[in-house]
Amino acid sequence: MDIDGRLNEAGHLWREGQGPALRTPKLVTSPEKAPPQRWRRGLIPLAASLAVAGVLIGAVSLHGTASSSHQVPTGSVSTSSSVNFPPPKPTASTSPRPSSTVTAPRPSNTVALPPTAAATSPTRVLNVRPVDASGHLAVGYSVQQVASGGCSPGSEVATSAYRCDGTTNHVVYDPCWAAEDHLPHPSCAWAHRGRRLRHGSRYPGS
Amino acid sequence: MTAVAREAPKHMSSLEEFTAELNAVMPVVTRVARRFAPSGHAEDVTQEACLAAWRYRDRFDPAQGSFQAWILKIVFHESYKAGARGRRNGLLLGRLTDRSHLSRQALPRGWDRQLEITVARLPRRQREVVGLYYFVDLPVAQVADLLGISSGAVKSTLADARRSIQAHLAGQESS
Numbered sequence: 292m293d294i295d296g297r298l299n300e301a302g303h304l305w306r307e308g309q310g311p312a313l314r315t316p317k318l319v320t321s322p323e324k325a326p327p328q329r330w331r332r333g334l335i336p337l338a339a340s341l342a343v344a345g346v347l348i349g350a351v352s353l354h355g356t357a358s359s360s361h362q363v364p365t366g367s368v369s370t371s372s373s374v375n376f377p378p379p380k381p382t383a384s385t386s387p388r389p390s391s392t393v394t395a396p397r398p399s400n401t402v403a404l405p406p407t408a409a410a411t412s413p414t415r416v417l418n419v420r421p422v423d424a425s426g427h428l429a430v431g432y433s434v435q436q437v438a439s440g441g442c443s444p445g446s447e448v449a450t451s452a453y454r455c456d457g458t459t460n461h462v463v464y465d466p467c468w469a470a471e472d473h474l475p476h477p478s479c480a481w482a483h484r485g486r487r488l489r490h491g492s493r494y495p496g497s
Numbered sequence: 498m499t500a501v502a503r504e505a506p507k508h509m510s511s512l513e514e515f516t517a518e519l520n521a522v523m524p525v526v527t528r529v530a531r532r533f534a535p536s537g538h539a540e541d542v543t544q545e546a547c548l549a550a551w552r553y554r555d556r557f558d559p560a561q562g563s564f565q566a567w568i569l570k571i572v573f574h575e576s577y578k579a580g581a582r583g584r585r586n587g588l589l590l591g592r593l594t595d596r597s598h599l600s601r602q603a604l605p606r607g608w609d610r611q612l613e614i615t616v617a618r619l620p621r622r623q624r625e626v627v628g629l630y631y632f633v634d635l636p637v638a639q640v641a642d643l644l645g646i647s648s649g650a651v652k653s654t655l656a657d658a659r660r661s662i663q664a665h666l667a668g669q670e671s672s
Contacts, residue, residue, distance in 0.1 A: 294659045294666075298616075301609045302631035305532075308608075312527040315519045316544040 349415070422468045442467055515551055522565045526572050528633045533576035533625075542579050546572040566642045569635075573643060615665045616658075623658035626651055 292300075421432045428434070439458050446452035452466035519526075526543060534542040550557075550571050557567050616627055622644075629640045630651070641648045 294663045297609060297612055298627065298631040298659070298662075301612050302634060304608060305632050306528065306634065309528065309531055312524040313530070313540055313543050315516055315523055316547050 349418070438462075438464075440464060512551075515554060518564050519547060519550070519568070522568055525565065525633065525635070526568060529569055529572045529629070530576060532628050532632050533573060535576075535580050538579050542572065542575045545579075546575040549575065562642055566639055569639075569643050611666065611669065612662070615662050618665070619658055619661060623654055623661065626654045627658045630655060 421429050423429050440455045440462075441458060442453040442455040444453060446454045446466035449466040452468055455464040455467045456462065457464065526546070527539070530539040530543045530546070546568065550568050557564065616624060619627065625644060626640060629635045629643060630637065635643070637648050637651050641651045644651070646654075
């Protein structure tokens with residue numbers, strides 16, 4: 292066989308051995324998809340700004356409501372709620388000790404505005420976190436007086452909080468939060484200044 | 498030589514029309530990619546070529562040649578680009594750019610190994626002409642169009658290649 296014949300046969304065998312042709316690739320035109328992505332990316336800073344503004348407005352309104360509608364004695368300690376609070380456990384007894392009165396405000400994780408405000412605007416939900424995840428008082432909160440009392444699980448006004456009472460003055464403290472840096476003392480407050488209870492043992496849930 | 502140049506598409510404005518034209522020439526596109534792309538890269542080269550063809554479809558001029566000739570030029574170019582990339586990356590694969598058909602995966606039954614090796618050792622132009630004419634099965638006119646040379650140059654290159662192959666094989670058989 293001459294070279295031309297060998298090349299023809301080799302070419303034929305090569306084509307036979309190649310199998311089926313490749314499939315036509317799917318062509319996707321991307322320019323039409325780009326604008327929506329850019330539009331979505333532009334929403335991120337806007338959403339972040341709105342979130343920051345919402346937090347600031349909530350903090351301002353919370354502080355104003357608390358200082359005007361609740362009688363918190365001067366020198367008391369305020370703490371507020373923590374979402375990641377330890378679950379409540381059975382109450383421990385406390386040593387009776389007089390303490391100054393604390394009007395338990397109606398604070399908690401969820402706060403309803405006064406009727407006048409509520410009538411004109413929808414209820415606003417405010418989150419209060421006086422104790423951080425490690426159990427320390429959050430920045431801006433302080434303890435100014437210490438009272439004696441006992442606590443039981445289940446606050447009337449806040450989830451993951453306690454309801455306590457002063458053993459001598461029969462004052463109800465609600466809500467109260469566990470402050471790990473002052474065991475076994477829970478902190479009860481609504482405003483940024485409040486009271487800390489002397490507790491006989493570790494408070495429920497700790 | 499049974500391949501026939503297709504008529505140039507009248508309209509390729511939509512993706513559907515373009516894909517239809519592409520489907521018609523995919524068998525020969527596949528053969529060129531498998532013959533000239535680095536071993537194992539034929540599919541990637543085909544995909545790159547099809548994307549490039551879609552991107553620059555407005556440059557296609559039916560007056561200058563068929564759609565098949567146009568897309569084959571792109572595939573041919575992409576094949577060499579893939580080989581150059583391999584060489585730049587220092588891959589052995591890149592050094593085998595022009596010998597992809599020697600890959601064990603593509604070996605047909607009754608494969609003439611001696612002939613293939615001899616073809617692979619030809620000068621680049623002769624190797625391209627032999628590959629397109631005998632293996633891809635393109636007519637002389639399309640080979641000439643694809644390589645940008647005249648039909649006479651293709652024929653003379655084929656003759657030179659056959660002489661070289663014959664001389665090489667004869668030398669091997671005598672030794």
